[in-house]
Amino acid sequence: MITFFPGPSRVYPQVATFMQEAFEQGLLSISHRSETFNQMSEKTIGLVKSKLNVPADYTVFYTSSATENWEIIAQSLTTQQSTHFYSGAFGEKWHEYARKIHSQAEGFRFDTNDHADVASWQVAPESEVICITQNETSNGTQIPAASIEKLRELHPEKLIAVDVTSSLAGIALPFAAADIWYGSVQKCFGLPAGLGLLICSPRAIERAQSIGERGHYNSFLVMLDNIKKWQTSCTPNVLGIYLLMRVLETMPHISEIDAQTKARACAYYEAVQAAQNLSLLVENEAVRSDTVVAVKGTKEQVAAWKTQAKQAGILLGAGYGSWKETSFRIANFPALQPAEVAALLDLLPKLS
Numbered sequence: 001m002i003t004f005f006p007g008p009s010r011v012y013p014q015v016a017t018f019m020q021e022a023f024e025q026g027l028l029s030i031s032h033r034s035e036t037f038n039q040m041s042e043k044t045i046g047l048v049k050s051k052l053n054v055p056a057d058y059t060v061f062y063t064s065s066a067t068e069n070w071e072i073i074a075q076s077l078t079t080q081q082s083t084h085f086y087s088g089a090f091g092e093k094w095h096e097y098a099r100k101i102h103s104q105a106e107g108f109r110f111d112t113n114d115h116a117d118v119a120s121w122q123v124a125p126e127s128e129v130i131c132i133t134q135n136e137t138s139n140g141t142q143i144p145a146a147s148i149e150k151l152r153e154l155h156p157e158k159l160i161a162v163d164v165t166s167s168l169a170g171i172a173l174p175f176a177a178a179d180i181w182y183g184s185v186q187k188c189f190g191l192p193a194g195l196g197l198l199i200c201s202p203r204a205i206e207r208a209q210s211i212g213e214r215g216h217y218n219s220f221l222v223m224l225d226n227i228k229k230w231q232t233s234c235t236p237n238v239l240g241i242y243l244l245m246r247v248l249e250t251m252p253h254i255s256e257i258d259a260q261t262k263a264r265a266c267a268y269y270e271a272v273q274a275a276q277n278l279s280l281l282v283e284n285e286a287v288r289s290d291t292v293v294a295v296k297g298t299k300e301q302v303a304a305w306k307t308q309a310k311q312a313g314i315l316l317g318a319g320y321g322s323w324k325e326t327s328f329r330i331a332n333f334p335a336l337q338p339a340e341v342a343a344l345l346d347l348l349p350k351l352s
């Protein structure tokens with residue numbers, strides 16, 4: 001069965017070999033305070049930066065998941081208020097979690113088809129962090145890079161935090177335009193779940209230092225002390241870090257992946273538009289995601305399409321949140337092989 005679920009998703013076929021290597025090299029039993037670990041961790045972070053084009057002065061941290069990053073941002077980089085703009089379920093959840101820590105966290109929903117009109121977004125003067133979901137996995141929308149750059153220009157004094165859970169390592173991102181970026185490896189990295197990444201600007205680090213929060217194992221400053229030695233405060237997913245290192249070593253530079261993702265996204269959007277029975281969930285072309293393609297239908301249609309796809313050996317991604325039963329999603333992640341993409345493109349017009 002070829003899976004097009006947007007997370008956990010298709011892993012790179014080489015992952016089988018990499019897992020065996022990790023076992024044979026004894027890495028699964030090494031201490032995370034050892035020199036062997038430090039070297040592997042340093043190399044992995046170097047590769048994240050070089051392959052994904054992360055600015056040299058940004059710091060990369062390991063976390064357990066994207067969800068943990070919501071907590072870290074609220075707990076260690078915000079003292080009272082963050083401002084959240086979202087159109088879908090994951091942006092909304094982030095706001096809900098932030099509110100549990102800071103009741104003043106404000107949230108604004110915009111429509112799925114709205115072009116992120118950042119100039120009209122009202123941010124309270126006392127708000128410290130602007131939080132956006134660059135790629136909203138639940139509805140297949142994305143905030144274009146130019147909007148993030150504009151947001152930076154409009155709010156030079158605020159921290160900007162960007163959820164790129166389902167686009168990190170799938171498209172090129174404008175890292176310099178924001179302070180905090182995070183994602184999980186079970187999406188575009190084509191890896192098994194259980195590892196998150198948090199990528200921060202020097203300004204984010206300065207802000208954490210001025211706040212001084214150190215009350216938790218995952219307090220940003222505790223993580224910073226550790227990552228200076230290439231380590232983590234708790235025992236990390238050593239296998240996950242090794243697999244990440246190996247995938248990064250073998251993958252092309254993000255500029256190449258970006259071109260492939262965008263070409264495949266175009267092919268999917270064209271195929272859905274040309275298919276007699278299918279409709280795209282996102283009508284506004286300018287905000288359609290490059291990495292998650294969402295197709296809508298009635299509950300009955302979606303169920304029938306998923307069954308027909310299964311019969312053809314294809315697992316379509318389920319809908320999520322309010323779109324759970326009335327959409328399916330296609331993960332356009334780099335680990336999907338050309339023949340698998342071709343099989344789905346061939347199937348789409350046949351769904352009835």
Ligand SMILES: O=C(O)C(=O)[C@H](O)COP(=O)(O)O
Binds near residue numbers: 007067138165196
């Ligand atoms: O697309 C997303 O966003 C998600 O699926 C989740 O937020 C992933 O978060 P974690 O499971 O990695 O915490």
Ligand SMILES: N[C@@H](CCC(=O)O)C(=O)O
Binds near residue numbers: 006007008319320
């Ligand atoms: N992380 C999601 C699954 C991913 C998705 O379906 O977008 C969850 O909590 O269920």
